[in-house]
Amino acid sequence: MGSAGYDNIKIAVRDLTKLFSNNSHNLHALEAINLEVGEGEFFCLLGPSGCGKSTLLNIMAGFEKPTAGKVLIGGEEIKAPNPRYVTVFQDYGIFPWRTVQENVEFGLEIKGVNGSERENIAKEFIKLVGLCGFEKRHPYELSGGMKQRVSLARALAVNPEIIFMDEPFGAVDALTRMKLQEELVKIWGKENKTIIFVTHDIDEAIYLGDRIAVMTPVPGKIKSILEVTMSRPRIRTGSDFLGIKEKIYSEFFGLEKCQQKVKL
Amino acid sequence: MRDLLQIPIRILVNRIPPLLVAGIFISVWQGLSMLVYSEFLLPSPSATLGAIFELLINGILINHLLTSLSRVFIGFTLAASLAIPFGLILGWYGRAMNAFNPLIQILRPISPIAWIPLAILWFGIGDRPAIFIIFITSFFPVLITSASAVRNIDASIIKAAVNFGARGTGMLKKVVLPACFPQIVVGLRISLGIAWVIIVAAEMVGMRSGLGFMILDARNFLRIDMVVAGMVIIGLVGLGLDRLVCSIENKIRRRYGFSGV
Ligand SMILES: Nc1ncnc2c1ncn2[C@@H]1O[C@H](COP(=O)(O)OP(=O)(O)OP(=O)(O)O)[C@@H](O)[C@H]1O
Ligand SMILES: [Mg+2]
Numbered sequence: 358m359g360s361a362g363y364d365n366i367k368i369a370v371r372d373l374t375k376l377f378s379n380n381s382h383n384l385h386a387l388e389a390i391n392l393e394v395g396e397g398e399f400f401c402l403l404g405p406s407g408c409g410k411s412t413l414l415n416i417m418a419g420f421e422k423p424t425a426g427k428v429l430i431g432g433e434e435i436k437a438p439n440p441r442y443v444t445v446f447q448d449y450g451i452f453p454w455r456t457v458q459e460n461v462e463f464g465l466e467i468k469g470v471n472g473s474e475r476e477n478i479a480k481e482f483i484k485l486v487g488l489c490g491f492e493k494r495h496p497y498e499l500s501g502g503m504k505q506r507v508s509l510a511r512a513l514a515v516n517p518e519i520i521f522m523d524e525p526f527g528a529v530d531a532l533t534r535m536k537l538q539e540e541l542v543k544i545w546g547k548e549n550k551t552i553i554f555v556t557h558d559i560d561e562a563i564y565l566g567d568r569i570a571v572m573t574p575v576p577g578k579i580k581s582i583l584e585v586t587m588s589r590p591r592i593r594t595g596s597d598f599l600g601i602k603e604k605i606y607s608e609f610f611g612l613e614k615c616q617q618k619v620k621l
Numbered sequence: 622m623r624d625l626l627q628i629p630i631r632i633l634v635n636r637i638p639p640l641l642v643a644g645i646f647i648s649v650w651q652g653l654s655m656l657v658y659s660e661f662l663l664p665s666p667s668a669t670l671g672a673i674f675e676l677l678i679n680g681i682l683i684n685h686l687l688t689s690l691s692r693v694f695i696g697f698t699l700a701a702s703l704a705i706p707f708g709l710i711l712g713w714y715g716r717a718m719n720a721f722n723p724l725i726q727i728l729r730p731i732s733p734i735a736w737i738p739l740a741i742l743w744f745g746i747g748d749r750p751a752i753f754i755i756f757i758t759s760f761f762p763v764l765i766t767s768a769s770a771v772r773n774i775d776a777s778i779i780k781a782a783v784n785f786g787a788r789g790t791g792m793l794k795k796v797v798l799p800a801c802f803p804q805i806v807v808g809l810r811i812s813l814g815i816a817w818v819i820i821v822a823a824e825m826v827g828m829r830s831g832l833g834f835m836i837l838d839a840r841n842f843l844r845i846d847m848v849v850a851g852m853v854i855i856g857l858v859g860l861g862l863d864r865l866v867c868s869i870e871n872k873i874r875r876r877y878g879f880s881g882v
């Protein structure tokens with residue numbers, strides 16, 4: 358029982374290190390990362406820009422190789438990307454030449470699912486992410502938030518065990534972001550997936566996560582892991598919410614500075 | 622009612638300035654030709670129009686025009702059908718790009734016209750050396766735009782495709798080609814434009830037929846009106862070619878969902 362209260366460990370990161378080496382110098386992007394994420398958990402990676410969140414996520418998803426250490430998913434070491442673990446990118450990664458419907462069908466097409474079944478599955482997830490009526494549109498006709506919905510529907514359509522999300526709502530305005538967060542929590546409640554969610558937005562992490570790994574830069578490390586026990590949907594202005602926020606501030610800035618800030 | 626009136630007005634407002642500019646150009650040309658007063662230095666617009674009709678009626682123009690067009694079409698098609706796949710490979714495999722890039726960068730700046738002596742030596746006379754010159758002309762621009770189209774594909778698009786298990790021909794057909802298509806078509810349009818410029822020069826230097834030869838031949842017979850007539854035809858056909866490819870390009874962009882770009 359490594360991860361708070363979860364019966365099965367879905368993802369285990371063991372002594373992970375990542376060095377990027379140029380001709381002249383090495384960059385220690387990640388050092389001694391150890392993590393366990395439970396099956397069905399909503400896990401947030403929170404940290405400032407450049408602390409290695411994307412690098413860690415990319416290694417977990419199999420896009421990059423670690424310099425040392427390993428990532429186990431369901432007990433097996435991950436070596437390459439796999440449709441069972443789908444990533445949702447900040448810049449969407451959706452196909453501009455395909456309609457919404459065709460985008461959502463992509464993974465199923467590659468899998469070899471036949472046309473009518475594909476269509477039905479895609480319809481279902483387009484509805485789930487609230488894009489009914491936009492099936493025939495191309496991405497350039499959609500707002501950023503809608504594009505991200507397409508990306509999420511495309512990921513869900515292949516029924517993955519894990520969804521990796523790298524600052525998926527980083528490019529949308531604050532109000533839309535809150536709406537997307539609410540909907541993501543609802544979808545996660547229904548679909549029972551393990552989600553690893555990268556963000557640098559403290560409120561977002563508290564609103565979404567079962568647990569939050571607080572990361573610090575140079576070299577990228579996990580400073581601490583906080584559990585968020587509030588029931589969902591969470592009230593962003595509630596006192597427990599602010600309490601956790603204060604705790605996270607103190608993780609980043611140290612307790613004294615944090616109290617000064619709170620007084621201000 | 623006001624809206625109904627406004628649409629034709631807007632069309633007029635858009636159409637009038639270009640017509641005005643063309644009108645001024647022709648008037649200045651007419652004025653200059655009257656000042657110069659020598660058909661051998663500058664034939665007037667009306668004399669040029671007359672020459673165009675003469676060339677049309679005796680069939681010379683159509684013959685040379687078709688010759689030039691078919692050379693461009695064949696050379697261009699050959700070049701594109703080799704340069705696109707080769708460019709895609711270079712764009713996809715960084716190592717191949719590294720290996721070929723210096724050679725490409727040396728061959729590319731050599732004017733296609735400089736190849737004419739060799740082209741004639743190798744292919745004799747007739748269409749084949751001209752086709753070869755157009756091949757050389759079109760090959761490099763298409764190669765380079767195809768390669769850079771692949772390299773400019775959004776990293777997340779490739780990552781997403783890999784993530785869903787796309788590989789090999791599936792990756793090529795479902796992701797790489799459609800992602801590159803719009804940019805490749807732009808490359809094709811540009812190189813077709815260049816090919817049309819080069820074919821005339823090539824036919825002047827070393828061929829016995831085609832629009833370039835027609836112009837040179839007219840000069841030798843001191844039919845300067847026919848020289849200018851040939852130039853006007855070249856310009857009009859060039860415009861037509863560009864418009865044609867442009868409309869194909871727009872269709873493709875719409876089909877591939879890039880029209881918002
Ligand atoms: N391919 C690479 N080559 C060299 N250095 C890299 C590479 N990818 C990332 N880095 C470096 O590793 C460090 C961590 O980068 P990473 O993208 O993981 O940060 P991040 O936490 O995701 O930041 P952000 O919030 O800005 O996305 C940075 O200093 C970055 O410059
Ligand atoms: Mg990042």
